[in-house]
Amino acid sequence: MFEGIKKPEQWIVPLVLIAILMGCDKSVSPELPKATPTVKSSNLPQLSEAEIRQKYRNCPDGYYSGPQPGKTRYTKDDYSWVVSPEFAKRYCMPSNFIDAELKGALAIAYKPVQEGTEECGFGGQKEVCNRRTAHGFEIYFESATKIESLSETKFNYRAFYMLPHSKHLLSPHNFKSPTERMAWEKERPGAQSRFKHSGWGVEIAKDGRMLWPIGACGEVQYIEEILPSINYLSLECNMGNFGNPRRPQEKGMQFILGLYKLADADDSPGKALKDFAYVITLPKRLAQQVEEVDQKGAEAFQQLINRAIPKVQPK
Secondary structure, eight states: OEEOOOOTTSOOOOHHHHHHHTOEEGGGOOOOOOOOOSOOOOOOOOOOHHHHHHHHSOSSSOEEOSOOTTOSSOOOOOOEEEEOHHHHHHHTOOGGGBOTTOBSOSEEEEEEEEOSOOEEOGGGOTTEEEOOEEEEEEEEEETTOOOOOSOOOSEEEOOGGGSOOGGGGOOOSOOOSHHHHHHHHHTOGGGSOSSOTTOEEEEEEETTEEEEEEEEEEEEEEEEEEETTEEEEEEEEEOSOTTOTTSOOOTTOEEEEEEOOTTOOOOOTTOBGGGSSEEEEEOHHHHHHHHHHHHHHHHHHHHHHHHHSOOOOOO
């Protein structure tokens, strides 16, 4: 595109039941919920290559290769973007991507994501299958930003389960405990977590405090200086929790991505935002987009439940 589980008071459902409910018949699998791309269509006449360079590629650090008015060739963009004015200026981002409400990051690209494999056999039925869907946040921030980290790895792909890969069909016997696996990962930079394990989460905040935990996030990938002086972090966050009927509905609420400190086990409502290791404030329009996708995902999940668990007919 450019050139150059820790939460309190969430719905508690036995894991066995979750495994059963997440099943679905392949023939009726729903489509992946989609975010609304930020790019707007236009009837601007086709530009020449020279005109495109002059109009869209005249920024100091690089340029955006997605669709823009007058372009015929471009990189397809399925993301919802929010970017800072500074980032837009550096990379010639479309003006409608800019949102001054974004705090703690230069840019965020959002879209739903799926795990790399489809698992079958839920509920004891051979052809009951499901591919987990999650919220995907790709975050760009200044490399000079100080964020408490678990390791100094410069690159990783923590969430290997998100990749479509033949390795998912091969399971080693050599790890008897999570501690053993972590010790193995510690010696392999590509497997190390940059930040606290399950340390990120989507939260509701107001007046400098966390009101409600929406869902935990997993670290998918971290790349130091993916662009000059800019680091990259991608997260996958649990879907389906925005509709919790116990969720606060107060005016003036904000949605944040919060990173808990390494030694901090306090994730209860009322926690001060200053006590997080790091906080990214999501603009209202992005939060609304995420919530809409979450609702679609919850509705699709309910449809899967209805198909996976046959209704008992009265005798």
